[in-house]
Amino acid sequence: GMKGAIFDLDGVIVDTAKYHYLAWRSLAERLGFEFTEAHNERLKGVSRVESLRILLEVGGVEATEEERLEMADTKNKEYINYISQLDPSEILPGAKEYLELLRSQGVKIALGSASKNAEFILSRLSITDLFDAVIDGTKVSKAKPDPEVFLAASAALQLNPLDCVVFEDAEAGVQAGKAAGSKVVGIGSPDILKEADIVIAGLYELLAQ
Numbered sequence: 498g499m500k501g502a503i504f505d506l507d508g509v510i511v512d513t514a515k516y517h518y519l520a521w522r523s524l525a526e527r528l529g530f531e532f533t534e535a536h537n538e539r540l541k542g543v544s545r546v547e548s549l550r551i552l553l554e555v556g557g558v559e560a561t562e563e564e565r566l567e568m569a570d571t572k573n574k575e576y577i578n579y580i581s582q583l584d585p586s587e588i589l590p591g592a593k594e595y596l597e598l599l600r601s602q603g604v605k606i607a608l609g610s611a612s613k614n615a616e617f618i619l620s621r622l623s624i625t626d627l628f629d630a631v632i633d634g635t636k637v638s639k640a641k642p643d644p645e646v647f648l649a650a651s652a653a654l655q656l657n658p659l660d661c662v663v664f665e666d667a668e669a670g671v672q673a674g675k676a677a678g679s680k681v682v683g684i685g686s687p688d689i690l691k692e693a694d695i696v697i698a699g700l701y702e703l704l705a706q
């Protein structure tokens with residue numbers, strides 16, 4: 498059975514993708530090109546520096562390392578402005594209830610996110626206390642689909658990854674969970690999350706009726 502549950506943040510617990518999009522779009526605007534929601538799909542689950550690389554590729558913009566650092570920093574400041582307004586009403590349907598259900602069953606819970614803002618987001622949502630461990634972009638260096646984040650999360654729970662279930666909305670995240678050796682519940686479309694063991698529309702589907 499499942500001894501540990503490891504949750505991705507953006508797209509699983511909260512829809513922060515829309516705020517990432519607004520901040521990336523204003524950077525693209527300043528650089529003089531359009532960055533669409535379809536382009537934004539490519540940034541889901543991807544680290545900040547890799548997101549910037551993709552965005553500059555979309556716009557055909559060349560930038561020095563120094564310019565890139567400045568762009569990523571400006572984007573992050575705008576993103577933080579948005580997420581400073583987050584409140585518990587933005588937790589995705591069923592997410593908090595499902596975490597509480599797992600806790601009541603003695604399942605250990607970790608966060609496994611690429612975001613460097615994860616701790617801040619959890620605190621804005623008032624759900625920090627529901628996690629036994631938080632592994633995020635400040636603690637790992639290899640981006641999904643590398644399994645590092647999920648291996649570190651199961652280690653932090655003192656569990657074998659084979660006894661953990663990963664909950665992920667991004668293709669690279671599903672691949673990372675499988676590479677760690679865990680079972681993976683995909684959240685989203687079965688057409689995109691082909692490698693997941695099962696795919697659901699949201700955590701609300703896992704609540705007892």
Ligand code: G16
Binds near residue numbers: 508541545609610613
């Ligand atoms: C999230 C988002 C990505 C974002 C990444 C890094 O990942 O899905 O779009 O680029 O975090 O975020 P930050 O700029 O806050 O460090 P996840 O792993 O929670 O889905």
Ligand code: MG
Binds near residue numbers: 505506509542665
């Ligand atoms: Mg995600």
